[in-house]
Amino acid sequence: MTAAGLPKKTAQDLRSARWYATDTRMGHTHRQRTSQAGYSRDDYLGKPVIGIFSTWSDLNPCHMHFRDRVADIKRGVWQAGGFPVEVPVTSLGEPFMKPTTGLYRNFLAMEVEEMLRCHPIDGVVLMGGCDKTTPAMIMGATTVNLPAIFVPAGPMLTGRWRGETLGSGTDTSKWFAELKAGTISRSEFDDMEQAGARSAGHCMTMGTASTMTALADVLGLSLPGVSSIPAPDSRHAHMCSHSGRRIVEMVWSDVRPRQVLTRAAFGNALVTLMALGGSTNAVIHLLAMAGRAGVPLNLADFDFQQRPIPVLADIRPSGKYLMEDFFHAGGLLALLSELREDLDLTALAVNGQTLGENLAGALRVGDEVIRPRSQPVYPSAGLAVLRGTLAPDGAVIKRSAATASLLRHTGRAVVFEGLEDLTNRIDDPTLDVDESSVLVLRNAGPIGGPGMPEWGMLPLPRKLLEKGVRDMVRISDARMSGTHYGTVVLHVAPEAAVGGPLSLVRDGDLIELDVAAGKLDLLVDEAILAERRQANPLPNPGANRGWRRIFSDHVLQADQGCDLDLLLGNEGSIEPEIN
Numbered sequence: 001m002t003a004a005g006l007p008k009k010t011a012q013d014l015r016s017a018r019w020y021a022t023d024t025r026m027g028h029t030h031r032q033r034t035s036q037a038g039y040s041r042d043d044y045l046g047k048p049v050i051g052i053f054s055t056w057s058d059l060n061p062c063h064m065h066f067r068d069r070v071a072d073i074k075r076g077v078w079q080a081g082g083f084p085v086e087v088p089v090t091s092l093g094e095p096f097m098k099p100t101t102g103l104y105r106n107f108l109a110m111e112v113e114e115m116l117r118c119h120p121i122d123g124v125v126l127m128g129g130c131d132k133t134t135p136a137m138i139m140g141a142t143t144v145n146l147p148a149i150f151v152p153a154g155p156m157l158t159g160r161w162r163g164e165t166l167g168s169g170t171d172t173s174k175w176f177a178e179l180k181a182g183t184i185s186r187s188e189f190d191d192m193e194q195a196g197a198r199s200a201g202h203c204m205t206m207g208t209a210s211t212m213t214a215l216a217d218v219l220g221l222s223l224p225g226v227s228s229i230p231a232p233d234s235r236h237a238h239m240c241s242h243s244g245r246r247i248v249e250m251v252w253s254d255v256r257p258r259q260v261l262t263r264a265a266f267g268n269a270l271v272t273l274m275a276l277g278g279s280t281n282a283v284i285h286l287l288a289m290a291g292r293a294g295v296p297l298n299l300a301d302f303d304f305q306q307r308p309i310p311v312l313a314d315i316r317p318s319g320k321y322l323m324e325d326f327f328h329a330g331g332l333l334a335l336l337s338e339l340r341e342d343l344d345l346t347a348l349a350v351n352g353q354t355l356g357e358n359l360a361g362a363l364r365v366g367d368e369v370i371r372p373r374s375q376p377v378y379p380s381a382g383l384a385v386l387r388g389t390l391a392p393d394g395a396v397i398k399r400s401a402a403t404a405s406l407l408r409h410t411g412r413a414v415v416f417e418g419l420e421d422l423t424n425r426i427d428d429p430t431l432d433v434d435e436s437s438v439l440v441l442r443n444a445g446p447i448g449g450p451g452m453p454e455w456g457m458l459p460l461p462r463k464l465l466e467k468g469v470r471d472m473v474r475i476s477d478a479r480m481s482g483t484h485y486g487t488v489v490l491h492v493a494p495e496a497a498v499g500g501p502l503s504l505v506r507d508g509d510l511i512e513l514d515v516a517a518g519k520l521d522l523l524v525d526e527a528i529l530a531e532r533r534q535a536n537p538l539p540n541p542g543a544n545r546g547w548r549r550i551f552s553d554h555v556l557q558a559d560q561g562c563d564l565d566l567l568l569g570n571e572g573s574i575e576p577e578i579n
Helices: 025-036 066-079 105-118 133-144 170-181 186-195 208-218 234-253 263-276 281-293 323-328 331-337 419-425 526-534 546-554
Strands: 049-054 083-088 123-128 148-152 159-161 164-166 383-388 391-398 408-416 438-441 473-476 488-493 510-514 519-522
Touching: 049 066, 049 105, 049 234, 066 083, 066 123, 066 234, 105 133, 105 281, 105 546, 123 133, 123 234, 133 148, 133 208, 133 281, 148 208, 148 234, 159 186, 170 186, 208 263, 208 281, 208 331, 263 281, 263 331, 408 419, 438 510, 473 510
Parallel strands: 049 083, 049 123, 123 148, 383 519, 408 438, 438 473, 473 488
Antiparallel strands: 159 164, 383 391, 391 488, 408 510, 510 519
């Protein structure tokens, strides 16, 4: 990697010069249309053209500050001698998109890839944060492999209500269960609802958004340690302008994503995921991101059963605190400083330094939010990989957010065929269920959903909530919001919609979960399963046109990252035909 400030390229080497620095008819057209936008030749000729890919949308309040942050990034680009151009791309707002943003992660990845390929762009700033935007943008940029830097949206401020701190997602689920149980009134719940999201920024729990921006950080794709800066904090604007300056330097030095996204970097990300008690969704996203980087990674790499990586971040849903507390306790670099012995400190970041160099001066403030290794929140890795007759290709569980007494459990299945069936029957007082039952949801995977919706945290039956039950074993081929909690087994592969064993489960079947042993078994004789398999028709996903048809025809299973098979392999040419 060339040192910052020592150009490896000349102005003639810039990719954008193929558009701007030619004496062809189209060269004249490109310059004329840029003049139409109000720019003179001195503004852009011989300068790196920096794309600013923003996922701002009125339907994505987590990113509502991006309109202002684009101006901060542009300021940095201008200061460093670049030419900034904003390119809006699809915004994947987690709260509003149905059935799930998981259906559109690969769509955004394709858009980023194609927008980079077809435009006169030398380097790109990727503005993401809300759940799928982070992996999608990294996947697309990694495929094209132009210089890229990631700017995280930052978490929102802590919610506060009647002396309680509120974490988005986590506490909504908690208090909704209390509403169903009758322990709080509707007016109290409505009051809590209004207090839970106070500012711009993504979820301030260790949900998928905070997990993925932290992993982009430790992978080396952002400026070091910036992922936990709260969105409204003035230091977030400073980070944006600094990122704008740095991407110009990266173009001249030719620093590209695949130089940063090495096997060592992904190893560091896995360790960090475990220590954060991070989202189960990160498993799917890291597998997909590694595939785009050409780095071998599979589900077995996430199995830390025999490796003592403790959960050190005391953040909901695995812990007590929230991201604003994490930031003030020293943030990601402080956490990483506690994990030095498990990290590859030679891994490089986009600032041109190694992880070891970037950790110099990291300070952990207090022992409460970021725990010392001697006082972990949870003694072993937050996530566990399960396999067995019910999940031959694997499943995952966030054991740090589960009920300890349920981590080894055998119970009879109560099966739901999909979300509609679950919604219609879960609160039926005649439902044959008790606290020892295992709730099973199927046809909610990559194809069955479609898009593998976040339906995995099945609600508990009202009659059990009223008895005081607050957790049960729940199993599905769906995903779960990273903000959620409970003894929830997810990503069962193969999914039911492609004939996986989950499709063969019947009410009353015994299911055995043993997290310590990494086992998830359906305790039914194989001869009986063979009979069921022969008589079991596969459901029709119902996707017959457009993106949903493309997705259903090409999406891979959860243990392979749910990317599209047609997007795997080498990046190919990044240079379009220019006439």
